[in-house]
Amino acid sequence: METTLSIHRLRHLATEIRKDTLRAITAAGSGHPGGSLSAADIMTALYFRCANLSGPTDPDRDRIFWSKGHIAPLLYTLLAYKGFFPKEELMTLRRFGSRLQGHPKKGSPPGVETSTGSLGQGLSVAVGCAYAARCDHLPVRSYCLTGDGELQEGQIWEALMAGAHFQLDNLCAIIDNNGLQIDGKCSEVMCIDDVGARLRAFNWNVISIDGHDMGQCVDALEEAKTVKGRPTAIVAHTVKGKGVSFMENVAGWHGKAPTQAELEQALAELDAQEANDGNRA
Amino acid sequence: MATAHKDVTGTLEGKATRFGYSDALLLLGASDPRVFVLDADLAKSTTTDRFKAAYPDRFIDCGIAEQDMVGIAAGLSLMGKIPFTSTYGTFMVDRALDQIRVTVAYAELNVKIVGAHGGISVGPDGATHQALEDLGTMRMLPHMTVINPCDAIEARKATLAVAAMQGPTFIRLGREPVPIVTDDDTPFAIGRGITFEDGDDVTIAATGSMVYEALLAHEELARAGIHARVLDIHTIKPIDRDLLVQAARETGAVVTVEEHQVMGGFGSAVAEVLAQECPVPMEFVGVHDRFGESGTPDELLTAFGCRHTDIEAAVRRVLERKR
Secondary structure: OOOOOOHHHHHHHHHHHHHHHHHHHHHHOOOOHHHHHHHHHHHHHHHHHHOOOOOOOOOOOOEEEEOOHHHHHHHHHHHHHHOOOOHHHHHHOOOOOOOOOOOOEOOEOOOOOOOOOOOOOHHHHHHHHHHHHHHOOOOOOEEEEEEOHHHHOHHHHHHHHHHHHOOOOOEEEEEEEOOEEOOEEHHHHOOOOOHHHHHHHOOOEEEEEEOOOHHHHHHHHHHHHHOOOOOEEEEEEOOOOOOOOOOOOOHHHOOOOOOHHHHHHHHHHHHHHHHHHHHHO | OOOOOOOOOOOOOEEOHHHHHHHHHHHHHHHOOOEEEEEOOOHHHHOOHHHHHHOHHHEEEOOOOHHHHHHHHHHHHHOOOEEEEEEEHHHHHHHOHHHHHHHHHHOOOOOEEEEEOEOHHHOOOOHHHOEOOHHHHHHOOOOOEEEOOOOHHHHHHHHHHHHHOOOOEEEEOOOOOEEOOOOOOOOOEOOEOEEEEOOOOEEEEEOOOHHHHHHHHHHHHHHOOOOEEEEEOOEEEOOOHHHHHHHHHHHOOEEEEEEEEOOOOHHHHHHHHHHHHOOOOEEEEEEOOOOOOOOOHHHHHHHOOOOHHHHHHHHHHHHHHHO
16 A cells, blocks of 8 residues: 655655656657646646555556546656656657657556547546446546546547446546636637536536645545545646746647746746745645 | 358358347357447347347446447456447447547557448448448558458357457448358358358459358359359458468459448458559459448349449459450
8 A cells, every 4th residue: 555645745746746747848849738737736646645556557456547648748757756667768758669659558658557649538448447347346446537628529428428327436537627728718719617517417426626735636536435326526626837837827838848948947936836835834 | 172151052041240249249248257248229230139138237338429338348448358349330430430549449458349230231221321431441440350251150250259369359240131151160260261162263352241242153153164263351450361362373363342342441451462462453342432322232232233243244354354
């Protein structure tokens, strides 16, 4: 079992993970920083405290599917920090011959549960996984991370129907609700508000949180484990580009790599936040 | 040496390949608890209702949501199950293509995809429900094995065979009964075509329901002194290169036969092999770049050029070019 990390320790870890994620994207010269930064806190809570991830091939491990596959840099950084592969390899992101493909490929590196990248497909996979785990009476929980713009994909709603219909209470969707997509604000491109109300209408248990409050992230993930008879969706209200002033809430940082100078500024800002956080603790 | 087959000049028992599929599912249900069957509200048509009745705990009706069905199957396979997804070929392949491509094929998941109602012989439902591009679309995907059985017995064997192998597969089934030309003892191995008639004048390479028509054409041609070799190429990918090349070399002319678009389909697959390894004159029997339409299966097979008479005409054309 994991040693339980404190909220403070998780916050520190999330900052370090943000930094290495940005380093990898900068080295690659392309990638998706905005969504990686918005999802960093809750996924750190999941990988380092709330999910059972004793090893990448443990049959009883919880399964985490990254339906928003474009934030692969965050996924890889988390897996490297879990010790599933060497951290140095993060700097090979998107390079020819690297295990770190631009979008996730099953088993590459260890800990990538399956291939994703074409949006809208991961939640169905999580439904199938949860269904099988329940059939076999396994303690496995099935998680799926999606974006909010991604909810525009029709298949997501097919999967939401199925998750509720099959009463899969070992299934948990995490919505990284950062409000932006490539072409602008989700509300202007194709409105999916109120996300929580829509999910409730599909018979899901819905928990809405500040996705950058580590305490709320942990509490929501733990609460989801106690819900019986239906799946839970955690609507994590987040800020795209969170932690880097010039990236925050700017749709243009969806899929663009920082320059070396921008990276230096971003790292400095994250270090400053870390120092402040340390002083408060 | 040709493999024995039923005498097509007599009356043969007819059975739709979709029932061969569920015959196999019932066997698999009993022998392998990992086997799950998924459908998208067409369980009676695909015949998976027979599995549902016998093994309700391992049958999942996904509703009219084919894309979700593929994803659910992927999730099941990641947990060690052997899921079969079933619906009409059009909805299976075309509606859920991106899901099959990214979620199943790219990840090399052990998902068994089955498209029923392949071909023009679907009949009165018309173009929307007649899968004519399924084989070509599926064979383009890396890692995908593609099988088109010729009768219900071969469909049963193909279903058992894909369950026993690791990796994504596609099997095409038909709606209408087709004469059973094989029997329990006819050998079946994925990727290995079957020579049903030895002839040296021309090769008729047929797949699926058209194997029977090819055998009829063989009889008719023999009466005219033309000795056709007849191949049952049930596996379109990986295709039996050796058998095709040997047949082309020994007969010098090839006619391909499929109830499917010729463009990108089985005929193209054969041509790709022969163009590289043994170019010979070829003719292509099948659907030529058009959508289907409503009608009886008999009317449509005739109207769309998928009859033994069409094969015979193609043989005569290719023999002209061989000279």
